[in-house]
Amino acid sequence: MKPKKNPKKDLNKNRGLYFIAGLALVMLLAYVALEWKTYEKNSIYIGSIDVPDDNIEEEPAIFQLKTPPPPQPIAPPVIEVVDDEKDVIEDEIISSETNQEEEVVKVEDIIVEDIDIVEEVDFIRIEEAPIFPGCEKASDKKACFQEKMKEHIRKNFRYPEPAQEMGIQGRVSTMFVIQKDGSISDxxxxxxxxxxxxxxxxxxGKLPKMTPGKQQNKSVRVSFVQPIIFKLN
Structure with a gap:
């Protein structure tokens, strides 16, 4: 019996080949679809450049040095010279009345001694004050002496730097003696x-030599007190 279908037109003859070809085509279309890329019209793709790590320049580290604030300026010292304020010591008044119970001394028993003047006199009580150089022609030599003392202190004054740094201030009472030859001592x-x-x-100690003071027309030692005040602003 002859077959009704034409063997040349049998579709099942190359079915395996068609299947493989179709599968390859589908895979090709899927690959193309996955790899397909779109770009904006105005953008330009320049690709990527791989740079080795050795050629990358590191950003330098910047350290800012903080300068300390300038030291606080030390306030200039203020010199204040105080006049001689030594109190005058009043002489003690002793009663001259005689007591009847006291024994009367005979005239022959009285020994008369030579009376000498006091060796040292305070500046306030001196009859003729010592003369500071430059006060020879001054009418009031005591006032001139005190003014020259102030000028001498201002001229030679130096506030000790350690005392300024520690904020030390106050009053220093000084006392010295003008000797019979006009030198300064004690x-x-x-x-x-x-x-x-x-x-x-x-x-x-830097005071100049002076003309000595006199008491009863004789040169005597004269004591003088001069306060010096150290004060910071």
Whole structure:
């Protein structure tokens, strides 16, 4: 019996080949669809450049040095010279009345001694004050002496730097003696701190030689007190 279908037109003859070809075509279309890329009209794609790590320039580290604030300026010292304020010691008044119970001394028993003047007199009580150089023709030599003392202190004054840094200030009382030959000696001082005392001693030690003071027309030692005030603004 002859077959009704034409063997040349049998579709099942190359079915495996068609299947493989179709599968390859589908895979090709899927690959193309996955790899398809679209770009904006105005954008330009330049690709990517791989740069090795060795060629990458690192950003330098910047350290800002903070400068300390300038030191606070030290306030300039203020010199204040105080006039001689030593109190005058009043003489003690002794009663001259005789007591009847006391034994009367005979005239022959009285020994008369030579009376000498006092060796040292305070500046306030001196009859003829010592003459500071430059006060020879002054009418009031005591006032001129005190004014010259102030000028001498202002001229030679130096506030000790350690005392300024520590804020030390106060009053230093100085006392010295003008000898019979006009030289300065026996410098004594008392103050709140040794730094100020040392400076006061240095100032008084630079006093010039003077004309000595006189009591009863004789040269005597004259004591003088001069306060010096160290003050910071």
């Amino acid at each position: 410098i004594r001082f008392r103050g709140p701190d040794p730094l100020l005392e040392k400076e006061a001693q240095r100032i008084i």
